[in-house]
Amino acid sequence: MTDNGKADRSALPAPLVGASGPQASTAAELALCEVVAEVLNSGTVGVDDDFFSAGGDSISAITVSSRLRSRGYVLQPKQLLTQRPLGTIAATLTARDASDAVTAASDGTGEVPEPPIVQALLRRNAKLAAIAGYVQWTSLRVDSGLSADVLRAGLTAVVQHHDALRLVKTEDALVIPESSSAVVAVAERILDDENQIAQIAADEAALVDVIGGPLVRAVLVQVPNDECSHIVIVAHHLVIDGVSWRILLTDLYKACAATQQTPRLDPVPASWRRHAQLLHEQGRSGARRTELPYWTSTLEAATPLLGTRRLDPAIDTAATANRSTTIASTGVTSALLTTLADAYRVRADEVLLAAWLLTLRSWQQERTQERRLDHCAVDHCAVTVEGHGREMDETGLDLTRTIGWFTSEFPVRLPMHAINNPQALDDALAGEPQPDSCYVL
Numbered sequence: 001m002t003d004n005g006k007a008d009r010s011a012l013p014a015p016l017v018g019a020s021g022p023q024a025s026t027a028a029e030l031a032l033c034e035v036v037a038e039v040l041n042s043g044t045v046g047v048d049d050d051f052f053s054a055g056g057d058s059i060s061a062i063t064v065s066s067r068l069r070s071r072g073y074v075l076q077p078k079q080l081l082t083q084r085p086l087g088t089i090a091a092t093l094t095a096r097d098a099s100d101a102v103t104a105a106s107d108g109t110g111e112v113p114e115p116p117i118v119q120a121l122l123r124r125n126a127k128l129a130a131i132a133g134y135v136q137w138t139s140l141r142v143d144s145g146l147s148a149d150v151l152r153a154g155l156t157a158v159v160q161h162h163d164a165l166r167l168v169k170t171e172d173a174l175v176i177p178e179s180s181s182a183v184v185a186v187a188e189r190i191l192d193d194e195n196q197i198a199q200i201a202a203d204e205a206a207l208v209d210v211i212g213g214p215l216v217r218a219v220l221v222q223v224p225n226d227e228c229s230h231i232v233i234v235a236h237h238l239v240i241d242g243v244s245w246r247i248l249l250t251d252l253y254k255a256c257a258a259t260q261q262t263p264r265l266d267p268v269p270a271s272w273r274r275h276a277q278l279l280h281e282q283g284r285s286g287a288r289r290t291e292l293p294y295w296t297s298t299l300e301a302a303t304p305l306l307g308t309r310r311l312d313p314a315i316d317t318a319a320t321a322n323r324s325t326t327i328a329s330t331g332v333t334s335a336l337l338t339t340l341a342d343a344y345r346v347r348a349d350e351v352l353l354a355a356w357l358l359t360l361r362s363w364q365q366e367r368t369q370e371r372r373l374d375h376c377a378v379d380h381c382a383v384t385v386e387g388h389g390r391e392m393d394e395t396g397l398d399l400t401r402t403i404g405w406f407t408s409e410f411p412v413r414l415p416m417h418a419i420n421n422p423q424a425l426d427d428a429l430a431g432e433p434q435p436d437s438c439y440v441l
Helices: 028-041 058-070 088-091 101-109 116-124 148-163 193-205 244-256 270-285 291-299 330-344 349-371 422-430
Strands: 110-113 135-143 174-176 185-192 216-222 228-236 379-389 408-413
Touching: 028 291, 058 185, 088 185, 088 408, 110 270, 116 185, 116 244, 116 408, 135 185, 148 185, 148 244, 185 193, 185 379, 193 216, 228 244, 291 408, 330 349, 349 379
Parallel strands: 185 216
Antiparallel strands: 110 174, 135 228, 216 228, 379 408
């Protein structure tokens, strides 16, 4: 432990990776090791292996938890991130309660209070037309035998099963209709080549109706002389996030594979609507008010000015912005996600923040020298980071199977010289209470 009571991860022994130790022997160990190996695509995993050092993270932990549930076991994602051997975690697995789906089925429909992330979007865009194209999309290669009717039936089953996918925005509120009123939009197109798929996604995005719905659309694309077909799925961000895509695509595959049978999709333990209600209740009651000083001091960090002037809302808009994309090589990606994270017992986002601090500090020192100043003017900076927003807190909600927009944004106060103090960066990231849920309230 460090002086301030936190785990000193740099002092922990190196974990065993690669299933060099004992293999799974009990049913729970076998299920856990198989699912972890499948999700991380890491081959054989043993009971002495460690999820975090094997390449796991908070998002893949959610996927593991969800797939274990389909095998009859309940595991909270945070259990995988404590760096304990998988065999120890397997001993804590509990059998799934068959009544898990009751709550979601009974409280997933009706009016929904706007979660903080939705409020932020709507406040910045008073007119709904401004967010009409705020969508995410993906494209899948599938067997050419899939028909538009099968895709339509499969997508309908998924939309009926996951309440948030039926969300619509009225003039005054967010509303989720009953499952019986589920409407899907499925079209069929023939293209000259698959390079036109992005244009199809853009065309479908333009058709998404935030008010009337549906907010999810799909196109079955046929390309001549191609043995495979393509499915293009477009969803408005109001109903989807990165974790939700994994759930949606897995369930869509099951639903389409069921063909003439009624698909048996895994139950959803908690609804997106209930999650939104709990956030609303906590904000209204002031349950998090004692944490206000922490967030206020974080926001007061004097982040250095990165340009020649501060942003002007009148001229610094999306229309005048330039975007630069850098694609990391396989070697750099591997070093970021595994080598560095494993060597220093840190997460990939901590490595990125460390790189950001080094860059900012180097730039600030150069500017200080150019201006012939004695020292850098800023000791701390505030960086807005994004979380998936699905951590189980005192509400007890299990959101591993829930589709919806859970993304959260919150500031982290970073000391400019954090790299000189190995514990400082860890303190900045871990010192605040439940960042994904508190700051927005």
